Amino acid sequence: xxxxxRDTLLSQAVTLWRVFRKLFxxxxxxxxxxxxxxxxxxxxxxxxxxxxxxxxxxxxACNLCAVACPVDCIALQKTETEDGRWYPEFFRINFSxxxxxxxxxxxxxxxxxxxxxxFEMAEYVRQDxxxxxxxxxxxxxxxxxxxxxxxVAGKQVAGKDKxxxxxxxxxxxxxxxxx
Amino acid sequence: xxxxxxxxxxxIASILLAVIVLAAMLIWVERRLLGFWQERLxxxxxxxxxxxxxxxxxxxxxxxEDWVPPFADRLSFVLAPAIIMVVVLMSFAVIPFTPEIGxxxxxxxxxxxxxxxxxxxxxxxxxxxxxxxxxxxxxSLRAAAQMVSYEVFMxxxxxxxxxxxxxxxxxxxxxxxxxxxxIIPQCIGFxxxxxxxxxxxxxxxxxxxxxxxxxxxxxxxxxSGMKFGMFFVGEYLGLVxxxxxxxxxxxxxxxxxxFLPPIVWFALKAGFFIAFFILMRAxxxxxxxxxxxxxxxLFLLPLSLLNLLITGVxxxxxx
Numbered sequence: 001x002x003x004x005x006r007d008t009l010l011s012q013a014v015t016l017w018r019v020f021r022k023l024f025x026x027x028x029x030x031x032x033x034x035x036x037x038x039x040x041x042x043x044x045x046x047x048x049x050x051x052x053x054x055x056x057x058x059x060x061a062c063n064l065c066a067v068a069c070p071v072d073c074i075a076l077q078k079t080e081t082e083d084g085r086w087y088p089e090f091f092r093i094n095f096s097x098x099x100x101x102x103x104x105x106x107x108x109x110x111x112x113x114x115x116x117x118x119f120e121m122a123e124y125v126r127q128d129x130x131x132x133x134x135x136x137x138x139x140x141x142x143x144x145x146x147x148x149x150x151x152v153a154g155k156q157v158a159g160k161d162k163x164x165x166x167x168x169x170x171x172x173x174x175x176x177x178x179x
Numbered sequence: 180x181x182x183x184x185x186x187x188x189x190x191i192a193s194i195l196l197a198v199i200v201l202a203a204m205l206i207w208v209e210r211r212l213l214g215f216w217q218e219r220l221x222x223x224x225x226x227x228x229x230x231x232x233x234x235x236x237x238x239x240x241x242x243x244e245d246w247v248p249p250f251a252d253r254l255s256f257v258l259a260p261a262i263i264m265v266v267v268l269m270s271f272a273v274i275p276f277t278p279e280i281g282x283x284x285x286x287x288x289x290x291x292x293x294x295x296x297x298x299x300x301x302x303x304x305x306x307x308x309x310x311x312x313x314x315x316x317x318x319s320l321r322a323a324a325q326m327v328s329y330e331v332f333m334x335x336x337x338x339x340x341x342x343x344x345x346x347x348x349x350x351x352x353x354x355x356x357x358x359x360x361x362i363i364p365q366c367i368g369f370x371x372x373x374x375x376x377x378x379x380x381x382x383x384x385x386x387x388x389x390x391x392x393x394x395x396x397x398x399x400x401x402x403s404g405m406k407f408g409m410f411f412v413g414e415y416l417g418l419v420x421x422x423x424x425x426x427x428x429x430x431x432x433x434x435x436x437x438f439l440p441p442i443v444w445f446a447l448k449a450g451f452f453i454a455f456f457i458l459m460r461a462x463x464x465x466x467x468x469x470x471x472x473x474x475x476x477l478f479l480l481p482l483s484l485l486n487l488l489i490t491g492v493x494x495x496x497x498x
Contacts, residue, residue, distance in 0.1 A: 004478065009370075012463055019462035022216045029220045 039117035041143070044102040046118040047093055049133065050111065050142035057137065058112035058149060061088040065104035065113050073097035074104060083158025085150065091136060095121055096129035110149040114142040185281040194282060198271055202415040207232045209415075209457050216461040237408075245404040252309040259306035260399075260406045263299055263413035267420055270295040274423050275350040277433045277441040288349035289341060292424060293334055296379055299417070300326040303381070303388055306410070307398035318397025321468050322388035325378055328475035329385075333375035335483040339368040339490040340428050353432035360431040364493075367486045369429045371479050376425065378471070380417035382456055384463040385471060422452035 030037050039045070052058050061078035079089040104113050123129050141147070150157050152166050163170040207222065207229060214221025223229040247256055273288035275281045285291055300322060307319025341347060343364060344355040352361075362369050378385040389397030399410045426432055426448040433441035466474070 016458055016462045019216050020458055022218055025218055027215070027220045028218050031220070 039119075041117065043117040043119075044100045044105075044115040046095070046116050046121055047098065047100075047104065047131075047136065048114055048116055048138045048142065049091065049136045050114055050138055050140065050144075052148040052150070053141060053146060054148065055139075056085070056150075057087050058110045058147075059088050059091065060086040060110050060112070060149060061091075062086075062109060064107040064109065068103040068107035070101060070103060071097045071099055084155070085157050088133060091133035092130060093136060094130050096126055111142070111144045111147050116142075185275075185279065185284050190280050191282050194271060194276065194280065195268070198268070198416065198419060199412070202412050202419055203233050203237065205415040205418065205453065206236060206411070208453075209460070212454065212457045213461050216458065240405060240408040243404040245406065248310070248312075248401050250311045251401060252311065255305045255309035256401075257406070259302050259309060260402065260409035260413070262305065263302035264409050264416070266295045266298045266302070267413055267416040270420050271416075271423075273349055274420070274427060275353055275432060276423075276445050280442065281350070284350055285348065287347050289337055289347045289352075289428075292349075292420075293330075293337075296333075297326070297330060299379075299413075300330075302410075302413070303398050306402070307388075310398070310401035312401050314395045315398050315400045317394045318388045318390075318400070321390075321394075322381070322398060324468055324472060325385070325387055328472040329375045329378040332371055332475060332480045332483040333379065335480070335487055336368045336371035336375060337428065338487050339365045342487070342490050342494050349427050349432075353427055353434065356431040356434060360429060360434075362429045365429060365486070365490070367482060368490075369425070371483045371486070372428070373425065374479065376421035377456065377459065378475075380421050380456075381414060382418060383460040384465045386465065387468045387471060390465060418453060418456055419449070422449040422456065425449075425452050 050058050059076075061076055063076065063078070066072070066074040066076060073094040074092070075094075076091040077089040078086055080086050100115065100119075102115050105115050108114075121129070150160060150165075152168075154162065154165060154168060156162050210232070211221040211223075211229065221229070222232040225231040225235050247253055270292050272282040273285045273291050275284075303322040304319045307315040307317075307322065310316070340352060340361050343361060344352040346352060346355070374385075377383075381388055389399065391397075394400075399407055402410060423445075426445060430448050432448075433445045435441070435444035439447075
C-alpha cells in the first residue's frame with residue numbers, strides 16, 4: 001500500500017517539481033537568423049578552391065577529390081599551361097549533391113580544395129547549386145598560408161628546374177660512374 | 180438583456196466567446212509553456228511573443244482540404260467532432276463564473292456536467308468507429324475502456340463535496356465555501372477528481388485514446404481540416420472545463436479577498452489549474468491502459484468510497 005502511494009503519487013510529484021524548475025532555466029535555443037551561432041574554423045561547409053602564396057591556382061587537376069567523393073558531385077578536366085603547370089580546365093561542384101563530408105579536402109595532395117564554415121547556400125533554382133571554377137576560386141590561401149606545391153614538389157616547371165625545390169637534392173646522373 | 184445577470188444574453192454571449200477564444204489561445208499557451216519546461220522557447224515568431232500563432236494555425240486549418248475518407252461512415256464521421264464541441268460547451272452552461280455571470284442556475288448542475296462528460300465519450304467512440312481504420316478503432320476501444328474505469332470514481336469523488344454542501348447546485352456549492360474551501364476537508368476527493376479530470380479530457384499522462392507514439396493519433400487519425408480542429412479545440416475546452424470545475428468545487432470559485440473582482444479570482448484559480456495540466460503533460464509518462472484501469476478500479480475506486488464514507492460519518496456526527 002505504501003509502495004503504491006510512493007510509486008504513484010510521490011515520484012510523480014517529484015518529477016512535476018523538477019520539470020517545473022526548468023521554467024527558470026535559460027533556454028538552449030539559438031534563435032538562428034537573428035542570433036548567429038559561432039562557426040568553428042574547421043566546420044565542414046561550402047567548398048572553395050584556394051591559391052598558393054604566389055596567387056596561382058593550387059589545384060593540379062589530379063582528380064583525387066573526384067575519386068574520393070562518395071556522391072560524385074565533383075567534375076573536372078585537366079589541362080596544362082605552357083610552362084608545365086597542371087590546372088583544371090573546368091572544375092564543377094554540384095552542391096545539390098554534396099554532403100559536406102570533407103573527403104575531397106582529405107584527398108587533396110596540394111591543399112587546394114578546402115571546406116569553409118559557410119553553410120547558407122539555399123537557392124531557388126536547382127541549377128544555381130552547380131558552382132563552376134570561377135565561383136569556387138578564392139583569392140587567398142585558405143587554411144594553409146605557406147604551402148606552395150610547385151615549390152616543394154619535384155615537378156619541373158618554367159623557372160624551377162629539377163633539384164631546385166625546397167629540401168630537394170640535385171638529380172643523380174645514373175649514367176655517370178663518378179661519385 | 181444587455182446587463183450581466185445569470186442567463187442574460189450578454190452573459191451567454193460573453194461566456195461563449197471567452198471560452199472558445201480561450202480554448203484557441205491555449206494552443207499557443209500550451210506550446211509556449213511546454214517549450215519553457217523543456218528548455219526551449221516555443222513559438223515566438225508571429226506577433227508579440229508569438230501570440231498570433233493561433234491566427235496562423237486557424238488560417239491553416241480553415242484552408243485545409245476537408246476530406247472525408249471514402250471508406251468512412253459519413254454521417255457519424257461528420258457527427259463525431261460536432262458532439263464533443265456541443266457537449267463541452269453545454270457543460271459550461273452550469274458553471275458559475277461570478278455571482279452575475281452564468282448561463283443557468285441549475286439544481287442538478289453537478290449531475291448535468293457528469294452527464295455531458297459521459298456523452299463526450301460518444302464523440303470519441305463514434306469518431307474512431309466510423310473512420311474504419313485500425314488505429315482509430317484501437318483508440319476508441321481504449322477510450323471506451325478508459326471511460327468505464329474513470330467515470331465511476333469521478334462521480335463518487337464529487338459526492339463528498341455534495342454531502343458537505345448539501346446541494347447539487349454549483350452556485351450553492353460555491354456560496355457554501357465562504358468560510359472554508361472544500362480542498363481542506365476533501366483533499367482526497369480533490370486528488371481523485373484531478374486524476375479523473377485528466378483522464379476525462381484525454382490529456383497526458385492519460386491520453387491513452389490518442390497516444391501518438393503507439394497508435395498514430397488514435398481516434399482522430401483520419402480527421403483533417405476543421406473536423407480535426409474541432410476535436411483539438413474540444414480537447415482544450417475540456418481542459419478549461421475541468422479546471423473551472425476544480426475551481427468551483429474545491430477552491431471556492433469566485434470567492435476571494437475583495438481587492439480583486441470575482442471574475443479575476445475565478446480566472447486566476449482556473450488558470451493555475453490549466454497551467455498545472457500543461458505541466459503534467461510536460462513531466463509525466465503515459466501508463467499502459469490496463470495499468471490505468473487497474474489503478475482506477477483497485478485503488479482509486481475504493482479510496483473514493485472510503486472518502487465518501489468518512490465524510491458521511493463526520494457530517495452525520497456534527498449534525
